[in-house]
Amino acid sequence: MLVLHLTELCQIFDFSWTTYQSDSDFKEFCLQVLFDCISKDRPALLQVYLSLYTTIASMADLLVKTDSNVCDSLSISSLKVALAYNEAVTSGRLASSGGFVQSIFLASLGKRCEEILNCSTELKINLRNYLTSEAWPDDNNSELQKDTMLLSWYLKWFSVPSTSIIRAAVEKIKSKFKISTSAVPLLRLLLPSTHISAISEIDRVFFPSNVTIAL
Incomplete structure (x- = not known):
């Protein structure tokens, strides 16, 4: 049965x-x-x-x-x-x-x-475009519809906030620290509900250097 x-x-x-x-x-x-x-x-x-x-x-x-x-x-x-x-x-x-x-x-x-x-290189590129310019893949064909779907899954699964919230967090960090390394610890404090995988991607996009020094 x-x-x-x-x-x-x-x-x-x-x-x-x-x-x-x-x-x-x-x-x-x-x-x-x-x-x-x-x-x-x-x-x-x-x-x-x-x-x-x-x-x-x-x-x-x-x-x-x-x-x-x-x-x-x-x-x-x-x-x-x-x-x-x-x-x-x-x-x-x-x-x-x-x-x-x-x-x-x-x-x-x-x-x-x-x-x-985390295994799609194309998704990482689309995520970078989304974070920097709020741009979504053009979904006029099936391949790009796939890219849009993957990006929406990523944002949902890793609890990525709106780009305005992300930019506010980034600007807050940049106003108080001279960033030349990973800002992951600071980003985790300001974006507590966001998964560490997404935090790491945000860090790579906005803080591509090597040392964090308090101003």
Whole structure:
């Protein structure tokens, strides 16, 4: 019954079950999910697992295809919410009978998401253009639509604030320090919710030197 339910869910997410029959990673994933759902007697978890898994699969697919069925930034937000909820439960900050999916599974998805967003050279170029001039890739063709999607994912996942907030932080640092090295520690103080990966990119764009000296 659970296998039939899994097949139906693959169809819902526009995935062909036969396509993945030769994918050993997907087979292993399915076995783990089935065991988790059976042991907890919670078949509805299948939809949660598949939704999260296919979000990352779609992101990876976009790196090599321009015509793939990709997720939107709302899917990235859903994964971030799932990770935040699970972290709150496991740390004891949120009372719960337990996480709704395996912590290791969620952590691996989060790591994979970061790897995808950090591996594209073109994305780094588009990010620099966005930070310096608020310019988005021209999305008149499918290749550039892909660039726009990747950039929106990056901004959402790494909690990059608006360019006006970033510029204000940069100007505040430059007004008090002579920068010739990494301004990462100062940027982290002024942009506390922004991920360290994005902080490092902001530092490379606005502070491309080597020593920070207080004025």
